[in-house]
Amino acid sequence: MxxxxxxxxxxxxxxxxxxxxxxxxxxxxxxxxxxxxxxxxxxxxxxxxxxxxxxxxxxxxxxxxxxxxxxxxxxxxxxxxxxxxxxAHAIEALSAVTPRPGPRLTPNSPPAAIRAARTCYDHLAGQLGVGLADALVGRQILARGDREFVVTAAGAGWFAELGVDLQVLRQSKRKFATTCLDWTERRHHIAGALGAAVAARFFELGWVARLEGSRALRVTVAGRVELDRELRLSVHVPA
Amino acid sequence: MxxxxxxxxxxxxxxxxxxxxxxxxxxxxxxxxxxxxxxxxxxxxxxxxxxxxxxxxxxxxxxxxxxxxxxxxxxxxxxxxxxxxxxAHAIEALSAVTPRPGPRLTPNSPPAAIRAARTCYDHLAGQLGVGLADALVGRQILARGDREFVVTAAGAGWFAELGVDLQVLRQSKRKFATTCLDWTERRHHIAGALGAAVAARFFELGWVARLEGSRALRVTVAGRVELDRELRLSVHVPA
DNA sequence: CCATCGTTTCGGCCACGGACGAAACGATCC
DNA sequence: GGATCGTTTCGTCCGTGGCCGAAACGATGG
Missing domain, CATH: 1.10.10.10 (Winged helix-like DNA-binding domain superfamily/Winged helix DNA-binding domain)
Structure with missing residues (x-):
């Protein structure tokens, strides 16, 4: 009833x-x-x-x-x-509902480029975003909290080198470094003020560039070199 | 452009x-x-x-x-x-978008009962669901993975005592124990086959009951006693 | 078989709202 | 000031779609 x-x-x-x-x-x-x-x-x-x-x-x-x-x-x-x-989250969640269930047609998986790297709202997502979060946690630059990431003592130096001023970020009203569930990878990446600042630096440094007319990103040669050198993070390049 | x-x-x-x-x-x-x-x-x-x-x-x-x-x-x-x-997730995410932003009217916070305890799809959510997940992780019955919970060696016994057959659950096609982001608490609770089975046992044991005509749950007296005894989990009862 | 009940299909009414043309508004530039 | 451009407001047209009454369908039960 x-x-x-x-x-x-x-x-x-x-x-x-x-x-x-x-x-x-x-x-x-x-x-x-x-x-x-x-x-x-x-x-x-x-x-x-x-x-x-x-x-x-x-x-x-x-x-x-x-x-x-x-x-x-x-x-x-x-x-x-x-x-x-x-x-943004609601829209992402809505696009995750399969228009037609069952063994109908191909599951219509998102194009490779958008799975490899894209922006989500204003931070990095896709395999790049998730891989970055994993790498930073693995190197103990970040620690994974319940609903947010925490910068470790050792990690503060790394962000300073990258050119991200943590002091400034902490003064913003925005949440500092929340976890955001990635809809293609189904794993967390870094959102919040920190996620946005890191993404901005990646653009400024020329490590990533937008594929025009899309949320997809291209990891530049410079970005590949630096991400591998800094974090041993290798980014898959779609065909 | x-x-x-x-x-x-x-x-x-x-x-x-x-x-x-x-x-x-x-x-x-x-x-x-x-x-x-x-x-x-x-x-x-x-x-x-x-x-x-x-x-x-x-x-x-x-x-x-x-x-x-x-x-x-x-x-x-x-x-x-x-x-x-x-x-279900898309609908939950949609209801989280505030109809009117800014200092317009009252933020229209969800009724206390539904924040305290409710079902989400087929598992426990709200403060009860989140608290349960936290308590199980705290007692090392579950370990928190990236996108899912894992039952520890010690934890298997606890679920057996509760009357949840993990072997059966693992045979289902469904994901075993995914994390689900709670829209009122903004923290994770237990979804997937395990979440559903635990919720079902809670109903069977009479620890929770539905408030009629709503997704809200009432934690029974028996449930309060048992949850406190088993997990030192105290559930806030809304007025 | 016939009655009943839950459900769906058909047909028609009506309103909401999405589309564009025309025109007004406001900022920028010369 | 006058021309231009980006944007919004107004007016109007028209199609989509929600709604219900009537009737058909299918399962259940006497």
């Missing part, structure tokens, strides 16, 4: 409204494009979704109103980005 | 279609009612969502077709349940 006469739960309509915001092809395309944590302009998002600017504008307003996107006006451009990590 | 002319990605429409299936008030109510892993009949689900049976039937067919629900016909009843853990 089920709650025989529970009136419609407000929690359920919250669920439904969030889902229905994502559940439109145009909005899904835009959200998907924002999933790497960058902020894009309304016009760019309109092109991503193949719709007219005024249509995109309407969608974006609804997404902001629903708390899924954050808006930052800069000059005559308006930059939209994913509002917070919860939203 | 964004992927200037990437044609509409099939991955995006998969995301959109999954989300739009959840993004209807009636379907959300039904899915929410099924989140504890039970199988309910079409009629029950119609009452849950306050719609006519024929309307529910249409919704349910679409959910099955979309791979979100599994269907089991038994006599003249048809039982629907959540298709797999990925779907």
């Amino acid at each position: 089920i709650g025989t006469d529970t009136s419609p739960d407000t929690r359920d309509i919250a669920l439904a409204s969030a889902a229905s915001l994502i559940g439109d092809a145009s909005r899904a395309a835009m959200l998907s494009a924002l999933l790497d944590g960058r902020a894009l302009t309304a016009g760019e998002l309109a092109r991503v979704a193949w719709i007219a600017p005024q249509t995109a504008s309407g969608h974006l307003a609804r997404l902001v109103d629903g708390g899924l996107l954050a808006l930052e006006a800069r000059g005559r451009h308006r930059y939209y980005r994913i509002a917070n990590a919860d939203v | 964004i992927g200037t002319d990437t044609s509409p990605d099939t991955r995006d429409i998969a995301l959109a279609s999954a989300a739009s299936l959840i993004g209807d008030a009636s379907r959300a109510a039904m899915l929410s009612a099924l989140l504890d892993g039970r199988a309910l009949t079409a009629g029950e689900l119609a009452r849950v969502a306050w719609i006519a049976p024929q309307t529910a039937s249409g919704h349910l067919a679409r959910l099955v077709d979309g791979g979100l629900l599994a269907l089991e016909a038994r006599g003249r009843h048809r039982y629907y349940r959540i298709a797999n853990a990925d779907v």
Whole structure:
């Protein structure tokens, strides 16, 4: 016997409204494009979704109103980005549900490039992200906590060498170094302020570069050399 | 510059279609009612969502077709349940996105009962689930792996005493003991075959009981006594 | 066999909302 | 100031989809 006469739960309509915001092809395309944590302009998002600017504008307003996107006006451009990590996580989780179960067709596994290395919101994910986390834990630069990573005493030096200022990161309001479950690898990688800072340094140092029009990353030759030298971390390069 | 002319990605429409299936008030109510892993009949689900049976039937067919629900016909009843853990996880993640950000209204925190103890798909969650996982790890009955829990040599005896046959569980096709991130506690609890078996034993032993019409659980007096005796685990009882 | 019950199929109504054209708005640049 | 560009607002069209009444279907039970 089920709650025989529970009136419609407000929690359920919250669920439904969030889902229905994502559940439109145009909005899904835009959200998907924002999933790497960058902020894009309304016009760019309109092109991503193949719709007219005024249509995109309407969608974006609804997404902001629903708390899924954050808006930052800069000059005559308006930059939209994913509002917070919860939203990113929900979208990732949704894309993990198999459209059609059973022995139907090929499981439609994600392209090799995106499994090898990508950004998740604003930090590194995929085999690169997971491998990095493992390597740092293995070298006792990080310790794996319950829901977060901790920088060891010895590890602080390593981050300083990398050019990441831990003091600054700790002052931010953001969680320092949370664990984030990777949807292709099903293992944890480093999120939070530390994860974002490390990813930023990797870009600055030219160790990784974006594959255009995708969240996938390419590990550069320099990156391969340095990651192997620093951490004995070898990154598989997809064909 | 964004992927200037990437044609509409099939991955995006998969995301959109999954989300739009959840993004209807009636379907959300039904899915929410099924989140504890039970199988309910079409009629029950119609009452849950306050719609006519024929309307529910249409919704349910679409959910099955979309791979979100599994269907089991038994006599003249048809039982629907959540298709797999990925779907349950996506729904949980979606309900974690705050409908309205910022200092708008009350953060609308989940009711105390549901934070204290509930089922997640088919295993224990909330403070009870997280506390249980912590206690088992603390007593070295379980070891916390990267994406799963492992039963220690000493721990096997404890599960035998509880009445959980690990041999049988290991033969199932299902993952043995995965970690599942709890959306209220933001910490891991025990999912997979082991999580389900432990939850089932807790019900059988009368340690927990369902609060009717909800996923929330009540820890019985017997359960409190035994959990404290076995694991020094004290469960907070909400007012 | 007929009655009943749970469920699904069919048909039709109606509304929500996504699409774009046109136009207004606001910032930037000359 | 005037031209341009990115963006939003307004108005309108139109298709998708949720809803229910009626009826068919299939299993159960007398």
